[in-house]
Amino acid sequence: MILAAGGRAMPVTGSNGDGFRLAQKLGHTIKDVFPALVPLKLEGDFFKRIAGVKFVGTAEILDENKPAASDHGDILFTNYGISGPPILQISRKAGELLRKGRDAVLRVIMIDSMSKESLDGLLAKRFHHATGKTVGFSLVGLINKRLIPVLLKEAGISDMKAPAEKLSTEEERERILDILTDWRFRITGTTSWPNAQVTAGGIDTREVDRNTLESRVIRGIYFAGEILDIDGACGGYNLQWAWSSGFVAGHNAALQML
Numbered sequence: 737m738i739l740a741a742g743g744r745a746m747p748v749t750g751s752n753g754d755g756f757r758l759a760q761k762l763g764h765t766i767k768d769v770f771p772a773l774v775p776l777k778l779e780g781d782f783f784k785r786i787a788g789v790k791f792v793g794t795a796e797i798l799d800e801n802k803p804a805a806s807d808h809g810d811i812l813f814t815n816y817g818i819s820g821p822p823i824l825q826i827s828r829k830a831g832e833l834l835r836k837g838r839d840a841v842l843r844v845i846m847i848d849s850m851s852k853e854s855l856d857g858l859l860a861k862r863f864h865h866a867t868g869k870t871v872g873f874s875l876v877g878l879i880n881k882r883l884i885p886v887l888l889k890e891a892g893i894s895d896m897k898a899p900a901e902k903l904s905t906e907e908e909r910e911r912i913l914d915i916l917t918d919w920r921f922r923i924t925g926t927t928s929w930p931n932a933q934v935t936a937g938g939i940d941t942r943e944v945d946r947n948t949l950e951s952r953v954i955r956g957i958y959f960a961g962e963i964l965d966i967d968g969a970c971g972g973y974n975l976q977w978a979w980s981s982g983f984v985a986g987h988n989a990a991l992q993m994l
């Protein structure tokens with residue numbers, strides 16, 4: 737018998753965790769199961785205003801201030817937090833930290849295409865050339881318009897209609913620069929199974945023969961795919977594992993019948 741009932745990600749596809757319950761009944765240990773490749777919920781009261789804003793940047797999970805996972809690409813603000821391929825890619829680390837009761841911080845680098853020094857120079861030029869215009873206007877074209885009021889408020893500049901000269905002090909520019917290159921958010925959670933692409937955790941691999949994928953608990957039972965405590969990053973690794981393990985389990989189950 738081959739048990740390949742998947743994990744719990746996107747239960748509408750039919751994998752609702754039944755496989756884990758069946759394996760447990762057979763005497764297997766299920767290692768902590770949680771959603772991975774999933775959007776993140778962030779602390780903040782402004783997400784509804786910037787939901788739908790997309791940019792190309794870098795996202796990092798910080799564990800005690802040190803980068804623990806990082807990826808670059810299309811990032812999307814949502815009304816609960818943040819999504820997009822780089823976020824899904826690093827979300828497993830956030831889930832891991834949160835389950836251990838640790839603080840998980842997301843660092844977003846909205847403009848990662850130039851050095852911090854070059855960006856500082858560019859901002860100084862923009863503020864200088866926008867003399868007579870508003871501070872909000874001075875950032876148009878650099879970031880999505882809907883982000884401007886939120887960014888300025890986060891930088892402690894509440895009046896975006898104030899003249900751009902107001903941004904002339906180095907301290908104010910530094911605060912804007914910080915948000916553009918090092919915007920930090922407390923991660924309050926991941927979104928749940930309906931939004932997850934893969935399941936972290938599953939049948940403890942120590943209870944399965946690594947060559948044949950046969951159970952070490954009950955002979956004649958084989959496992960394949962996401963039901964095992966194996967998950968990978970975006971990029972086809974999970975599908976590859978499902979197909980390859982399906983081949984190995986099928987081949988060895990058939991051999992046993994000869």
Ligand SMILES: Cc1cc2nc3c(=O)[nH]c(=O)nc-3n(C[C@H](O)[C@H](O)[C@H](O)COP(=O)(O)OP(=O)(O)OC[C@H]3O[C@@H](n4cnc5c(N)ncnc54)[C@H](O)[C@@H]3O)c2cc1C
Nearest residue numbers: 740741742746749750751754933961962972973974975978
């Ligand atoms: C939206 C989405 C996008 C993804 N994109 C990618 C990607 O780009 N690249 C990548 O590598 N991976 C991707 N994945 C992950 C990948 O699809 C899975 O890791 C892979 O399909 C797992 O294969 P599986 O056979 O183990 O489980 P599943 O594909 O989940 O299949 C399990 C099957 O078992 C059936 N089943 C469950 N319980 C029972 C029961 N009690 N009785 C009978 N049948 C049952 C289910 O109906 C289902 O058909 C994505 C997943 C999702 C949800």
